[in-house]
Amino acid sequence: MLTYVIPPLPHLSDLIMHLLVVDLDDGVSLLPASLCPSLMLFVRGSAQIVNDDGSRTESHRFFLRGPFLSPTRVTYEPGTISLSVCLKPGMLQQTLGISAASVTGSSIRMDELISNEKTDALLHAIEEVNARYDGRISATHAHELSTLFQRFLLNNLHHKKNNHLGAAFLAARQKLFFPLADLSDYFGIGQRQLERRVRETFGVTLRDVRRIARFGLCLPLIVDQSLSWGDLTRVAHESGYYDQAHMHREFVELVGIPPMQLLQKIASSDPAYWIFRLSNTEFRQLFIPVE
Structure with a gap:
């Protein structure tokens, strides 16, 4: 499992946490409940959400994931690479004009929030970057993807400062x-x-x-x-x-x-619990919006 934790650009640091680029070739993740809405993009590959009854639902490629009150199990196509970032508390309404309550426990495609033309342009640029890299994600590849993604956010999120x-x-x-x-x-x-x-x-x-x-x-x-x-x-x-x-x-x-049992899973080789093997510093930078 290769992971890269990348700080936000200065103009975005009030809005988002650190970005996470991860090679999900191990095939499965267990995502815990979270207060923070997040922006999720599959740079390569795809994912399916495993429902309570064992059925699977195909995930969008680029979407906003709302707050979740229960864990989610996700499986990935081999070779999948994802890029994600959590919005800081209160920033969803300010940046995208929708309430957190409207997406709690669900997700919405980004082309329903930002024009199809703009999201397609980002995805096309990502494909051009991907064409220059083969195999597993590298630090250079991850940072180039992060730069593209953050430029997209700078151009499309409302980042006027506001008390919230x-x-x-x-x-x-x-x-x-x-x-x-x-x-x-x-x-x-x-x-x-x-x-x-x-x-x-x-x-x-x-x-x-x-x-x-x-x-x-x-x-x-x-x-x-x-x-x-x-x-x-x-x-x-x-x-x-x-x-x-x-x-x-x-x-x-x-x-x-x-x-x-979580400690035992972390200590084991179970790939679903990779997120809990991040360092304390990385975990806080990605998911904990208070010092």
């Missing part, structure tokens, strides 16, 4: 799990207004924002160190869980398996 709840909400992560009354006092707005604005910003309820934020803060602690069963109690408390049983339950909901 998303960044402020996650920046106040120490207060994120306060009672609703205390949280609304902190932001200086009513409880119902806060809940409505959270839904508009993240596409999910305040409860689900807390669940996935807690999970996201916990994951780097889990995957970056050798833990025993007893260590999980400490990690649970540090991450805002009531206890180890609480963490166990939410991991099953959001990644499909409990923490100790």
Whole structure:
């Protein structure tokens, strides 16, 4: 598995996280639940989403993936290379003019958001770049693809600076799990207004924002160190869980398996869990929108 993590251009750094270019030749991925909408592009090859009943749905080549509250299993055609990037909280409405709630648990083709002419031009340029490279992805190939992709974003996303709840909400992560009354006092707005604005910003309820934020803060602690069963109690408390049983339950909901089993999968050769083998720094740069 070859992966390249590439920082955003300065003019895009308020809108997006780091970009990920990855050679998916191993054929399968387990994607955990996520608050962040993401832009996904298959540079080569294709993918199928594995549904709960075992059936498969062909993925679009270039699409916006909304927030997801449950894990997703994806299989890939041999030789597939993907390029993806997460939008920062609150940026979907600003950059593409649609609410996170409208795409939660689903995806939408990019040519439905940006003109077919512009998306086709990007895909044509990518094919021209691909024609100069054979075999597995290289650093030079990955950075050339990233440059094309980010130029497309600069030309087509609205990046006017704007105050929004998303960044402020996650920046106040120490207060994120306060009672609703205390949280609304902190932001200086009513409880119902806060809940409505959270839904508009993240596409999910305040409860689900807390669940996935807690999970996201916990994951780097889990995957970056050798833990025993007893260590999980400490990690649970540090991450805002009531206890180890609480963490166990939410991991099953959001990644499909409990923490100790996830550690075993990471340590194994199971290719589906490659995303959890990224370094702590890379994982945060790609998926965790708070320091």
